[in-house]
Amino acid sequence: MNSGIDLQGSFIQSLQQLGIPPEIAKIFWLPLPMVLMVIGAVVGVLVSVWLERKISAAAQQRIGPEFAGPLGVLQPVADGLKLVFKEDIVPAQADNWLFTLGPVLVVIPVILSFLIVPFGQNLLITDLNVGIFLWISLSSIAPIGLLMSGYASNNKYSLLGGLRAAAQSISYEIPLALAVLAVAMMSNSLSTIDIVQQQSGYGILGWNVWRQPVGFLIFWIAALAECERLPFDLPEAEEELVAGYQTEYAGMRFALFYVGSYINLVLSALIVAILYLGGWEFPIPLDSLAGWLGISETTPWLQVVTASLGIIMTVLKAYFLVFIAVLLRWTLPRVRIDQLLNLGWKFLLPVALVNLLLTAGLKLAFPIAFGG
Amino acid sequence: MNLAEGVQIVSFGILAVMMLGAALGVVLLNQIVYSAFLLGGVFMSISGLYILLNADFVAAAQILIYVGAVNVLILFAIMLVNKKEEFKPVRNRWIRQGATALVCVGLLALLSTMVLATPWAVDTTTVNASSTIIQIGKHFFSDFLLPFELASVLLLMAMVGAIILARRDFIPERKATTTEVETALTLPERPRELSGS
Numbered sequence: 276m277n278s279g280i281d282l283q284g285s286f287i288q289s290l291q292q293l294g295i296p297p298e299i300a301k302i303f304w305l306p307l308p309m310v311l312m313v314i315g316a317v318v319g320v321l322v323s324v325w326l327e328r329k330i331s332a333a334a335q336q337r338i339g340p341e342f343a344g345p346l347g348v349l350q351p352v353a354d355g356l357k358l359v360f361k362e363d364i365v366p367a368q369a370d371n372w373l374f375t376l377g378p379v380l381v382v383i384p385v386i387l388s389f390l391i392v393p394f395g396q397n398l399l400i401t402d403l404n405v406g407i408f409l410w411i412s413l414s415s416i417a418p419i420g421l422l423m424s425g426y427a428s429n430n431k432y433s434l435l436g437g438l439r440a441a442a443q444s445i446s447y448e449i450p451l452a453l454a455v456l457a458v459a460m461m462s463n464s465l466s467t468i469d470i471v472q473q474q475s476g477y478g479i480l481g482w483n484v485w486r487q488p489v490g491f492l493i494f495w496i497a498a499l500a501e502c503e504r505l506p507f508d509l510p511e512a513e514e515e516l517v518a519g520y521q522t523e524y525a526g527m528r529f530a531l532f533y534v535g536s537y538i539n540l541v542l543s544a545l546i547v548a549i550l551y552l553g554g555w556e557f558p559i560p561l562d563s564l565a566g567w568l569g570i571s572e573t574t575p576w577l578q579v580v581t582a583s584l585g586i587i588m589t590v591l592k593a594y595f596l597v598f599i600a601v602l603l604r605w606t607l608p609r610v611r612i613d614q615l616l617n618l619g620w621k622f623l624l625p626v627a628l629v630n631l632l633l634t635a636g637l638k639l640a641f642p643i644a645f646g647g
Numbered sequence: 648m649n650l651a652e653g654v655q656i657v658s659f660g661i662l663a664v665m666m667l668g669a670a671l672g673v674v675l676l677n678q679i680v681y682s683a684f685l686l687g688g689v690f691m692s693i694s695g696l697y698i699l700l701n702a703d704f705v706a707a708a709q710i711l712i713y714v715g716a717v718n719v720l721i722l723f724a725i726m727l728v729n730k731k732e733e734f735k736p737v738r739n740r741w742i743r744q745g746a747t748a749l750v751c752v753g754l755l756a757l758l759s760t761m762v763l764a765t766p767w768a769v770d771t772t773t774v775n776a777s778s779t780i781i782q783i784g785k786h787f788f789s790d791f792l793l794p795f796e797l798a799s800v801l802l803l804m805a806m807v808g809a810i811i812l813a814r815r816d817f818i819p820e821r822k823a824t825t826t827e828v829e830t831a832l833t834l835p836e837r838p839r840e841l842s843g844s
Contacts, residue, residue, distance in 0.1 A: 405703045412707040415715025
């Protein structure tokens with residue numbers, strides 16, 4: 276297995292050749308991937324907002340945004356600018372501190388989770404060996420922010436929305452974690468790099484979605500619930516709760532919630548792509564293809580091509596899942612709160628447990644196919 | 648002192664101040680909701696300290712369990728029962744406060760003697776930091792097997808208790824016609840059909 280391109284190593288090396296000591300060179304390197312990732316996440320939000328508007332319009336036989344830029348691609352930017360310049364209102368008798376801190380607590384963990392999203396062998400910020408577990412634990416901070424903003428708004432709808440959000444998030448975290456656990460058991464690691472590598476080698480046939488179909492469905496349902504996407508958007512059900520915990524927010528603080536929810540959607544789609552759809556792997560095994568054509572794995576242009584294909588594949592898979600999420604939004608009706616909790620606790624949880632047990636059994640019985 | 652050590656010392660200072668400040672806030676603030684939110688801050692700073700100790704799995708588990716579950720449940724309980732209530736001043740309040748102070752000072756004395764008595768020999772052998780999960784797993788299934796299993800039994804008992812408490816149906820006035828035998832364990836609840844209907 277070739278190690279791909281080592282950007283960090285070559286960057287530090289080239290700075291050292293300019294006469295800069297290695298530690299200083301490392302300080303220069305450190306912010307680069309983080310800034311790049313934040314920019315990528317924000318651009319991802321803009322793209323997914325545009326996609327959501329266009330696909331929703333198509334689903335309702337409308338045209339959707341079309342005046343701002345070609346095909347309306349600048350519409351999300353216009354939305355963002357509008358939110359920046361709006362008046363920032365804090366309702367009377369609201370708790371100013373908690374009211375401000377709530378949206379921040381919702382957004383920061385989501386952005387931090389991008390630490391572990393790999394776009395290639397070396398194209399991620401850190402390869403932690405708790406990898407995917409870090410994402411699960413970070414995503415469990417968000418309900419505190421939701422409860423905080425629901426409480427601080429001094430509004431009954433906000434409080435109800437915050438409580439619902441927290442209940443939903445707690446309930447669906449368990450099937451989510453169990454589905455991840457089955458995948459981690461198959462790849463013998465929690466690191467996202469190892470999880471993708473375990474799916475590599477056989478092209479599309481090696482992806483986890485064939486070995487974990489039930490886990491894939493559980494994970495996707497639970498991830499939609501964690502993102503509060505439409506079949507499960509009870510916390511902000513507009514017909515019942517105005518807008519849930521967001522009711523009293525305006526301007527930049529509302530924008531934080533908005534950005535947070537879309538980053539979360541893109542992040543969940545990326546994680547599904549990594550866990551079940553082979554991450555940066557091309558549907559045809561590129562390494563073997565290069566071997567058949569007689570090209571060495573270490574050819575520089577081949578490495579560049581595989582790395583860019585890897586990034587494109589990861590993003591494509593993620594946006595395919597975002598597309599499905601948007602279609603689901605206009606296909607399925609919202610569930611009631613009791614149906615939501617019943618589905619989570621009485622259906623997904625037992626099914627996820629059985630899935631885990633089956634995976635363990637299959638791993639013992641067929642160690643070749645299920646990662647011995 | 649190189650870069651890594653400097654970062655470690657600075658972040659230790661920040662985390663320690665954050666943790667102590669948040670913990671004092673939990674105890675001293677009057678609003679119970681602030682205390683609950685600050686408790687989350689305490690848990691997060693502790694998890695930061697775990698990261699400084701290279702215990703990445705423990706840090707993530709700390710956030711997942713204490714911030715994501717325990718603290719959220721505390722907040723839930725506070726927000727569902729947050730009614731305004733005027734508390735009457737208790738007579739002889741100083742007895743309570745004195746007893747609390749006594750217990751706290753005693754605990755502090757115990758802890759400080761423990762701190763002073765323990766030989767804090769620093770273990771300089773570095774464990775291979777790339778496999779904390781494997782190390783923890785090995786310990787769980789060898790020398791820490793009994794505490795591990797006991798903890799799971801404890802959690803199971805807590806769960807059964809919670810289910811029993813949550814599934815009660817209170818009736819405001821009990822009908823006198825019920826011919827149930829009252830035992831010490833009978834809960835004041837509606838008699839329900841045995842088969843699920």
